[in-house]
Amino acid sequence: MKRYIYGIDVGGTSIKFGLFDLSLALIRKWEIPTNTTEYGRYILDDIVQEVNQHTPLLDEVFGYGFGVPGPVVKNVIHICVNLGWVDMDLPALLQNRLQNDNIYVGNDANVAALGEAFLGAGHGRQNVAMITLGTGVGCGIVVDGRILEGYNGSSGEIGHLTIPQQNPFLCKCGKKGCLETVASATGITNIYTRMKQGFLAYSVLNDVRKVTAKDIFEAAQQHDILANEVVNEAAFYIAYACHVLSVSTNPSVIVIGGGVSNAGLFLLDKIIVKFHELAFTPTLQTQIVLATLGNDAGIYGAAGLVIQHG
């Protein structure tokens, strides 16, 4: 009898496993380190071994969903730089070994958005976008309950939206002025570095040796003027990304997740105020909310892929 669904989030550092029942209630979750040696050739072996260990009767598994860190179009992985994978048809490679035809794969940011859309902050809405503010800026878009992949898997690459600004920062992608350089954790320290040069008054951050985004948010909440100006500027850029999403794909909910979103309502309120200043009237009702699934969004969304297709 079919009783389980696997949601598996394959990251560059760890592989997260979620074992769900057929109603997508989480039964158990665990993770193992990702073995990226030899172009990630051992990753599939490790996954199959874990699955066999936790569910010896493979017959009981209804299907498997995967999130991977790279562009995916129609169940085929184009490239995952962090894993060493190129042009990989994951379902075809696992079909026999897992004795299952229900195998689906999506980009990790998209899959996380699907998780939040269905089971997290999206509360089952059909049109949801998620912006993940971590060391980089990720984004996934769900349209009519399905992941929007785009023609080559570059949908939701809003982290590389160019923000016209004076003296833009260089992005890891090679371009200057990407959203990621002013809205990720690193981006927020970039703004701080730029802004403190012209700031002559006292700031508690002057006494901090290596200022992090977390320091900046804490200082801002303590009413430090410089820190507040930094957070305000970052909030504007995040709000601008929300505005871009609202006039392009028109989601009913935009979910803000990732480490930076740990600043919580303090940051969210600023984003919402600035979004309302930018928003086209019919998109004013777009809700902007904090993610609720944290690091589990990926395994939930991956499992959701199976329900969606299966």
Add this chain to the structure above:
Amino acid sequence: MKRYIYGIDVGGTSIKFGLFDLSLALIRKWEIPTNTTEYGRYILDDIVQEVNQHTPLLDEVFGYGFGVPGPVVKNVIHICVNLGWVDMDLPALLQNRLQNDNIYVGNDANVAALGEAFLGAGHGRQNVAMITLGTGVGCGIVVDGRILEGYNGSSGEIGHLTIPQQNPFLCKCGKKGCLETVASATGITNIYTRMKQGFLAYSVLNDVRKVTAKDIFEAAQQHDILANEVVNEAAFYIAYACHVLSVSTNPSVIVIGGGVSNAGLFLLDKIIVKFHELAFTPTLQTQIVLATLGNDAGIYGAAGLVIQHG
């Protein structure tokens, strides 16, 4: 025997009819003025009468597709200010009168994008966006061969993307700095008006009484410096809109249509150069092309809706 499909583009000034065969070859097209009196209550009568006149055997019609100037979600029209229509279930209202269940409706910009995607400049691609630069700026987005409507029909409202700039112009929507105020025909004259104040050298446009976008493009092609700077600035904004679409919905083709696009390759080349400066590497292959269906994109796309659903 079913042999016809209607594509009907309902505008505020005229209703365009396209009679197609089942392979979407255009048999005949014509238009009638739109009677918007009494909240557009006579429009449906006029449509039914035209259809009966041109295809007396309603049995021969496979289906009807409509484009309307307002937000549409799942076949229900929310509002068409120009027609006087509010919350109108067009298929339900026409089902009996046209003796047909195959009736579909979409927003006009979206439907035009579908027309260009399938039968125009998109050459049958599945992921296409279209930007229409007319008196306003419209946009339609096709994802996996289907119109992206968004949760309340405001997808592709890129005309109301706020462009951060000094001294932004007021938009008809009430907001300041919308793309429409700097990229539509009016928008291009806005840029001219702003730019000529600081321009001290001679321009052929000095001798023109009421400068239009057409005048500006003509002067630019004659190497007028001021006119060229105006066109360059407008081209940057249009390229920015293309960039926004490419990092959000990731189309393989972006079609530029509308009156402003009559400036042709002269404008297109400038847009492409600036797009490449802004683009995230994986979106560099996104093609930007001129529309090919002109004013017929709406009837083609409306007919396409029928094929898609029928």
